[in-house]
Amino acid sequence: MPVVGKSMPRKDALDKLRGLSRYIDDYNFSDILHVTTVRSPHAYGRLNGVDKSAAEKMAGVVGVITADQVPGKNSVPLVFDDEPFLAQGYVRFHGEPVALVVAESYEVAQAAAALVKLDIEPLKPVLGIRESIEESAPKIYGNDNVFSRYNVEKGNAEEAMKSAAHVFEQEYETPYQEHAYLETNGVIAVPGNEGTMTVYGTMQCPFYVHDAVAQALGRERNQVKIVQTTTGGGFGGKEDFPSLVAGHAAIVAQLFNRPAKLIYKREEDIIASSKRHPGLIKMKIGTDDKGKITAALIDYYVDGGAYATLTPIVLWRGTVHALGPYECDHVHIKSWGVATNKVPCGAYRGFGSPQVIFAGESMMDEIATELNIDPVEIRRINCYKVGSSTATSQIIDQSCGLMETLEKASEKADWAEKWQRPEQRSGVMRKGVGVSTVYYGVGLGAGGKHLDRVGTSMTIMKDGSVHCAIGNVEMGQGARTVLAQIAADALGAPYELVNVVEADTSLVPDSGPTVASRTTFMSGNSLMLAAEQLRPRLLQVAADLLGAPVIDEVELVDGKAFLKSQPEGKQIGFRELAEKLYAYRLMPSAFGWFIAPDSSYDKETGQGNAYFVYSYCTNIAEVEVDMETGEYRVTRITSAHDMGKAINPQQVEGQIEGGTLQGMGYATMEEIRHDADGRMLNNAFATYILPTTEDTPELDPIIVEHAYDRGPYGAKGFGEVPLMGVAPAIANAIYNATGVRIRRLPIKPEKILGLDK
Amino acid sequence: MKIKLTVNGKKYQRDASETKNLLHFLREDLGLTGTKEGCGAGECGACTVIMNGKTVNSCLILAVEADGCEIQTIEGEAKDGKLTVLQQAFHKNHAVQCGFCTPGMIMSARVLLEATSKPTVEQIKEAIEGNFCRCTGYQQIIEAVQDASGQLKKKEGLKRA
Ligand code: FES
Ligand code: FES
Numbered sequence: 001m002p003v004v005g006k007s008m009p010r011k012d013a014l015d016k017l018r019g020l021s022r023y024i025d026d027y028n029f030s031d032i033l034h035v036t037t038v039r040s041p042h043a044y045g046r047l048n049g050v051d052k053s054a055a056e057k058m059a060g061v062v063g064v065i066t067a068d069q070v071p072g073k074n075s076v077p078l079v080f081d082d083e084p085f086l087a088q089g090y091v092r093f094h095g096e097p098v099a100l101v102v103a104e105s106y107e108v109a110q111a112a113a114a115l116v117k118l119d120i121e122p123l124k125p126v127l128g129i130r131e132s133i134e135e136s137a138p139k140i141y142g143n144d145n146v147f148s149r150y151n152v153e154k155g156n157a158e159e160a161m162k163s164a165a166h167v168f169e170q171e172y173e174t175p176y177q178e179h180a181y182l183e184t185n186g187v188i189a190v191p192g193n194e195g196t197m198t199v200y201g202t203m204q205c206p207f208y209v210h211d212a213v214a215q216a217l218g219r220e221r222n223q224v225k226i227v228q229t230t231t232g233g234g235f236g237g238k239e240d241f242p243s244l245v246a247g248h249a250a251i252v253a254q255l256f257n258r259p260a261k262l263i264y265k266r267e268e269d270i271i272a273s274s275k276r277h278p279g280l281i282k283m284k285i286g287t288d289d290k291g292k293i294t295a296a297l298i299d300y301y302v303d304g305g306a307y308a309t310l311t312p313i314v315l316w317r318g319t320v321h322a323l324g325p326y327e328c329d330h331v332h333i334k335s336w337g338v339a340t341n342k343v344p345c346g347a348y349r350g351f352g353s354p355q356v357i358f359a360g361e362s363m364m365d366e367i368a369t370e371l372n373i374d375p376v377e378i379r380r381i382n383c384y385k386v387g388s389s390t391a392t393s394q395i396i397d398q399s400c401g402l403m404e405t406l407e408k409a410s411e412k413a414d415w416a417e418k419w420q421r422p423e424q425r426s427g428v429m430r431k432g433v434g435v436s437t438v439y440y441g442v443g444l445g446a447g448g449k450h451l452d453r454v455g456t457s458m459t460i461m462k463d464g465s466v467h468c469a470i471g472n473v474e475m476g477q478g479a480r481t482v483l484a485q486i487a488a489d490a491l492g493a494p495y496e497l498v499n500v501v502e503a504d505t506s507l508v509p510d511s512g513p514t515v516a517s518r519t520t521f522m523s524g525n526s527l528m529l530a531a532e533q534l535r536p537r538l539l540q541v542a543a544d545l546l547g548a549p550v551i552d553e554v555e556l557v558d559g560k561a562f563l564k565s566q567p568e569g570k571q572i573g574f575r576e577l578a579e580k581l582y583a584y585r586l587m588p589s590a591f592g593w594f595i596a597p598d599s600s601y602d603k604e605t606g607q608g609n610a611y612f613v614y615s616y617c618t619n620i621a622e623v624e625v626d627m628e629t630g631e632y633r634v635t636r637i638t639s640a641h642d643m644g645k646a647i648n649p650q651q652v653e654g655q656i657e658g659g660t661l662q663g664m665g666y667a668t669m670e671e672i673r674h675d676a677d678g679r680m681l682n683n684a685f686a687t688y689i690l691p692t693t694e695d696t697p698e699l700d701p702i703i704v705e706h707a708y709d710r711g712p713y714g715a716k717g718f719g720e721v722p723l724m725g726v727a728p729a730i731a732n733a734i735y736n737a738t739g740v741r742i743r744r745l746p747i748k749p750e751k752i753l754g755l756d757k
Numbered sequence: 758m759k760i761k762l763t764v765n766g767k768k769y770q771r772d773a774s775e776t777k778n779l780l781h782f783l784r785e786d787l788g789l790t791g792t793k794e795g796c797g798a799g800e801c802g803a804c805t806v807i808m809n810g811k812t813v814n815s816c817l818i819l820a821v822e823a824d825g826c827e828i829q830t831i832e833g834e835a836k837d838g839k840l841t842v843l844q845q846a847f848h849k850n851h852a853v854q855c856g857f858c859t860p861g862m863i864m865s866a867r868v869l870l871e872a873t874s875k876p877t878v879e880q881i882k883e884a885i886e887g888n889f890c891r892c893t894g895y896q897q898i899i900e901a902v903q904d905a906s907g908q909l910k911k912k913e914g915l916k917r918a
């Protein structure tokens with residue numbers, strides 16, 4: 001039986017269940033050095049010097065490394081390459097790495113780190129978006145504190161706004177979000193012969209790490225090898241940051257010619273690693289009398305932190321998606337990624353979208369309220385269907401299941417029964433329901449299309465087992481399993497015999513990052529291309545063994561070859577086919593190289609086919625609020641998703657449930673706080689609060705499949721989408737229960753009581 | 758200090774530094790790396806082990822405090838290489854994603870099931886409340902524990918193969 005569309009058990013679960021899977025901290029090498037990081041205690045300051053003498057005298061300390069000792073270039077390669085591996089001249093955020101203490105044991109390294117004296121002359125930091133864009137603000141980046149800006153212009157929104165029947169204008173704000181993957185960052189760098197370096201570690205983007213290590217060491221790419229170890233969660237947080245950690249360990253390993261281990265403690269992981277960008281969104285929406293959107297003016301700002309890192313591309317994605325999945329002929333979106341003296345923000349599941357989705361979906365609810373329209377109905381009026389034109393004038397030509405997600409979710413959640421206007425509700429405990437609709441471009445889109453290609457190396461071993469090396473990683477999302485399902489069916493091999501291995505940069509060329517919900521689609525297609533080359537060779541062997549004159553007469557499914565004319569007749573098993581493949585001296589390997597379908601983008605107007613395809617979802621949240629205390633519970637979240645095809649429905653449900661709870665954390669409790677000097681205050685799990693089982697509502701995932709003709713078996717990709725629209729669905733439900741509109745996340749009881757605007 | 762303890766039925770006698778926590782002792786001195794460190798501060802539950810029949814955060818306990826104790830870790834869950842019903846239920850119900858919370862989760866669920874053969878959803882939630890999972894949203898984990906105790910009703914309306 002083919003396995004695509006079936007809930008096959010995970011390839012990696014058995015070892016994980018036995019405690020046998022090896023994460024980076026579970027590895028050791030003899031003669032290993034331990035590294036800790038000395039960090040800036042200030043948000044901004046001039047770095048005049050580092051006094052290493054006391055630390056270096058401590059027994060067991062091997063050395064203290066500063067910027068001047070970086071063998072290659074002291075900058076992490078990404079978009080602008082503006083972040084140094086180790087601070088030089090200035091420190092620009094609280095927690096920025098300044099020096100590396102290297103010792104024979106972790107304990108000694110840590111003790112010695114306290115003895116490293118930093119001579120920093122503090123400067124007044126810039127700490128927020130509004131502050132940073134002030135004309136009079138100190139300039140901490142370029143001459144305007146702006147890393148990047150975009151413009152998306154369709155029709156003439158300014159004019160159309162003038163003739164709109166109704167105009168709505170609001171500001172929304174969203175906070176930081178910490179990924180809180182359960183395994184912290186960590187790597188081990190191992191020097192080899194002839195100037196080679198191998199780095200093992202937890203990561204999402206081995207090819208970024210490859211670039212970074214080569215640059216830090218001043219080595220060629222063929223001297224550096226990056227091997228991803230079993231990764232304990234990523235969610236975007238291990239996209240850019242491991243480059244820096246790996247650079248640090250590799251610098252140490254090269255300087256001392258010994259393996260170096262660098263594992264982050266939770267506190268330093270939170271203080272130093274990238275976060276979701278705080279956002280400020282100003283929306284002005286014009287509609288006609290029936291609630292149809294006729295004009296949209298949107299200004300979107302994100303707080304990029306001290307270095308640009310991924311801000312330019314995060315911002316681009318958010319900008320393109322800022323209006324939400326709604327038709328409108330007159331749109332003008334402007335956006336700015338601004339610099340502040342705080343931790344650099346980067347990728348987090350949704351990548352610049354959850355901020356604008358919170359704004360847009362709250363706004364839709366506000367419009368519906370004002371015009372006295374049911375919030376589900378206003379979405380029926382405006383939502384994308386096949387044939388719709390997006391904010392970038394892209395025509396949605398296929399695979400648009402948005403309306404079906406809306407209908408299925410509202411039916412399953414009993415929306416029609418449960419929704420009523422807030423004025424109709426009474427009592428101390430009040431229930432409410434809220435809805436959000438979301439669309440999301442799969443893959444890197446026009447903004448990152450130069451990186452949107454993926455390689456696969458597939459080999460049928462002599463015993464019939466199949467080895468697939470891919471360019472994307474398993475980080476917990478289930479990629480190895482889903483991709484093995486695709487490979488098995490594409491090849492006709494039994495699922496049990498197919499293994500998709502963890503990423504290694506020496507096995508496939510640079511395949512871009514594991515982000516943007518691109519893995520199932522990109523690596524899936526790449527595996528299919530490899531399988532397409534191998535299959536005729538298997539069929540040739542089978543035809544010979546079955547006595548068929550041409551391969552067209554032979555079928556190969558699920559590891560069995562037989563004559564199409566005699567499905568019940570003689571069968572040849574996959575292992576035998578493989579053995580004969582070698583005996584016939586046919587090439588048992590193939591390479592797949594998949595290039596993403598085209599996308600386009602005009603720099604001036606932002607118009608074009610921003611992404612090659614979109615995934616869609618509808619969330620319906622239900623809450624119960626205590627009107628006296630403002631305390632509330634999210635009781636249920638129904639989420640319907642169109643991901644084209646659910647290759648593994650059980651894993652799809654797992655993604656929906658997990659993403660939904662992360663979205664609920666974002667909506668209800670998660671935030672990073674700083675003091676007036678820009679020092680992060682809550683870099684620990686005791687103070688950065690995460691959802692536990694006690695907070696978990698009933699999660700009700702629904703699968704909707706509108707196949708995409710270029711997807712592997714119709715699949716698009718959707719891993720990020722479950723998080724993205726949860727916050728506004730909850731905020732809208734809170735409004736529905738209480739009549740209180742929350743425009744600044746997270747939703748705290750004080751805000752519901754009106755005590756904290 | 759010399760300590761004696763039993764881990765997964767095996768007796769050990771080792772020198773333990775007074776400052777080393779049980780988590781690091783298990784991982785570094787006994788080579789039992791199945792137990793994970795997620796925070797080192799008693800917040801996440803990744804380091805959960807069973808000590809004298811009760812779950813503890815092994816990062817909060819000194820190795821010397823475990824002197825004379827009976828400890829069970831994830832490595833002791835499967836018997837003679839065979840997965841327990843609990844592990845099988847985690848496998849079947851997709852209760853494992855990145856897997857970093859899994860060892861601690863299994864330990865907490867194990868103690869629950871020893872005490873309560875048919876726990877309610879509320880009891881399951883309570884038993885694993887101290888175990889963070891950032892991947893699953895907990896639902897498939899809760900279902901796995903229900904399944905392990907023979908109480909999983911098939912979810913209605915869900916598309917399952
Ligand atoms: S590592 Fe012990 S509770 Fe987190
Ligand atoms: S499976 Fe990743 S933290 Fe639970």
